[in-house]
Amino acid sequence: MNAHSRATKIRLTGIEKSFGDKVVLRGLDLEVTEGESLVVIGGSGSGKSVMLKHVIGLLKPDRGTVEVDGVDLSTLGYREITRFRRRYGMAFQEGALFDSMNVADNVSFALRRHTSLSRSEIADRIAECLRMVHLEGVEKKLPAQLSGGMRRRVGFARAIAREPQILLFDEPTTGLDPITTAQIDEVIVELRDRLNVTCLTITHDMISAQRIASRIGMLYQGKIIALAPPDEFYQLTDPRVQQFVQGSATGPLG
Ligand SMILES: Nc1ncnc2c1ncn2[C@@H]1O[C@H](COP(=O)(O)OP(=O)(O)OP(=O)(O)O)[C@@H](O)[C@H]1O
Ligand SMILES: [Mg+2]
Structure with a gap:
């Protein structure tokens, strides 16, 4: 390793x-480098x-090991893993918001529970996070008053509220129209660049993958069968990759 090479953040x-x-994962290997945006399709x-x-x-x-920042997760007890998860921000499908809470309370949920910030510091942080996802001034709205794309972005704001080192997105654009999808992708790229x-x-959206990925990996039959930067990924000759990239109904994927 030379001085410029980045550390491995996540190693499976x-x-x-x-x-x-039902066998789901069959010897999956994957390394995510610090600061990159890795997208797994499948x-x-x-x-x-x-x-x-x-x-x-x-x-x-x-079988196998999960290491994050060089720590083998299997060595952590329940309390330690709970504390360890502060390094992550997670944004799940549909935003997974609490319907009865307004946007501000949703975004600050973990902040209020796990930090000793004052009310005004929390309010500032909520505003800052909403600004980062281009949703200024919606603090008092309920999730039901927002569009699907806005709800996803509130979910992102909540994910970044505690300044995580790792952001995990599960299907961030599924079910959204192409324009909203493009906006969500832009927010993901901005978050990575600004927050480092x-x-x-x-995702299973190839267009999104190309927009946000530094590298794309394909999961198939429990393993990562291909991994490359977007431009190279599209050129891979593996017929399973090509079928996915082209969205063909017939081919090796069935
Ligand atoms: N807790 C569980 N108990 C039993 N089976 C599970 C559990 N979690 C996942 N599975 C099974 O593992 C397989 C993979 O599920 P997974 O949710 O990871 O798929 P996915 O790739 O995320 O699919 P999608 O794109 O539809 O979200 C599925 O067959 C699912 O039924
Ligand atoms: Mg899934």
Whole structure:
């Protein structure tokens, strides 16, 4: 390693995971470098969300190791893993907001529980996070009063509220129209650039992947079968990659 090479932020090694008879991950290896935006694509049910749950220690592998900042998550007890998760910001599908809470309370939920900030400091932080996702002044609105794209961005604001080092996005644009999708992608790129966080995103949207990824990996039959920067990824000759990239109904993926 030379002085310019970046550290590995997340390292998954030989992850195997089954649920009953169903084998989902079959020796998955993946390294996410500090400060990069890695996107994992893969078909529905291929195990993308299961992979992400291993990264945050919500699922434990049957075999293999998950290391974050060089720490093997299996060595952490319940309290330690809870504390460790402060390094992550997670944005899940549909924003996963509390419907009965206004935007401000949703964004500041973890801040109010786990920090000793004053009310005005919290209000400032909420405003700052909403500004970063281009949603100024919606503090008092309820989730039901917002569009789907706005709700996703509130979810992003909540994810960044505690200044995480790692941002995880599970299907951030699924179900959104192309223009809203482009806006969401732009916010993800801006967050990575401004906050200098490490991003791991899973999606089945190839256009989004190309816009936000420094590298794209493809999950297939429980392994990462291809990994490359977007331009190179599109040129890969692997027929499974090509079918996914082109969205063909027929091919090796069935
Ligand atoms: N807690 C669980 N118990 C049993 N089976 C599970 C559990 N979690 C996931 N699975 C199974 O693992 C497989 C992979 O699920 P996963 O949610 O990771 O897919 P995915 O790639 O995220 O799909 P999608 O794109 O539809 O979100 C599925 O067959 C699912 O039913
Ligand atoms: Mg999923």
